[in-house]
Amino acid sequence: METVVMTIMALVIFSFVLKMSGQGWIARFITCAVTALFIVLACETAASQSKTQIADWLSQPELMLDMSVWLTIDVAFQTGYCILAAKSLAGPLGRRGSMALAVCRYVPGLLVFPVLFAILTQLIFSLPGVDFAATAWSLGACLLIAAPLAAGGLCWLVPEKEIRLELLFMVNMLIAALGVVATVNGRTAAAGTNQVEWGALGGVAAIIAAGTVAGIAYNRFQTKKQISKIK
Structure with missing residues (x-):
């Protein structure tokens, strides 16, 4: 179960960076500044967590079902961005389509925030004795510098915007599939019945x-x- 969750987290970060490759440098830094501010503000809450509490959360089917709702909304949001962006490459969009594309392009998504919170929590656990605020500020600074550069590197490696959109679409489909696996949490067996509803x-x-x-x-x-x- 933890392996599935870690894979989803890695894919969410990759999707976050991949989506920023379609933005300009100013928009990238603004997006990363917002996420870095979230990390700093979440420092006290992350420091109050424990490994046992997090393990208990991952083993609760009800919590995983709630997270699957957020995952579904985020995947639908990112998929809508891919469709609108691909349509804009083929021709001009209408007024509503252009507004929807602008919103989808500059909103980082819902899943990236709990993923960054989890990364901050793991860093605090891994660095005992280090000031919590220093850990949060360091992670925020690394994100503010590394994420825009990584997005620029993706633009250099894959200059075709169409291919990056296809890759973003496929990554989110994989996130959705893994979300189903994380939701069932091993409860894939179903009792058979001969009655038709x-x-x-x-x-x-x-x-x-x-x-x-x-x-x-x-x-x-x-x-x-x-x-x-x-x-």
Whole structure:
């Protein structure tokens, strides 16, 4: 379980740096300054944690289910950024699309903050006798310097923005898949049953049918709208 969580944390950091590769240097430093400020402010809370308490948290299925909600929202947010950014490369976006892309581009995400909190906690555990504030300020300074440089290095290694967007998309899909593994926490077995929940089955079928009809109607409306503009 800890291995899965550590892998997710590493992927979240990589996704954070990879996303900053699509920003300018000023935006990168501002984003890193916000995250560094979070590290400094979270110093006292991180110092009050214990390894036993963290291990107990990771073993609680209810807490992992709550974290999966944050993970799902963050993955959906990052995926939306990839789609909008790729669409902007193909042509200009509308007003709403441009606003949504601007928000998605400069918001670092939700998962990076608990990941940085966990890194700060582990550093405090690994450096006994060192002042907690000094550890937090040092980590914040390293993040403020290393993360923008790492994003610039990614731009140098992979100059094609389309490839970086594809990589960001795939990384977040991998995070989502590992999030499912972390959520079940080994509870993958399910009791078999011979009964069919006809009500639930009918509800799912109704939702699928309604979504299909709505999609077809929306597609026809957009097609007629484009035809009327051409005429």
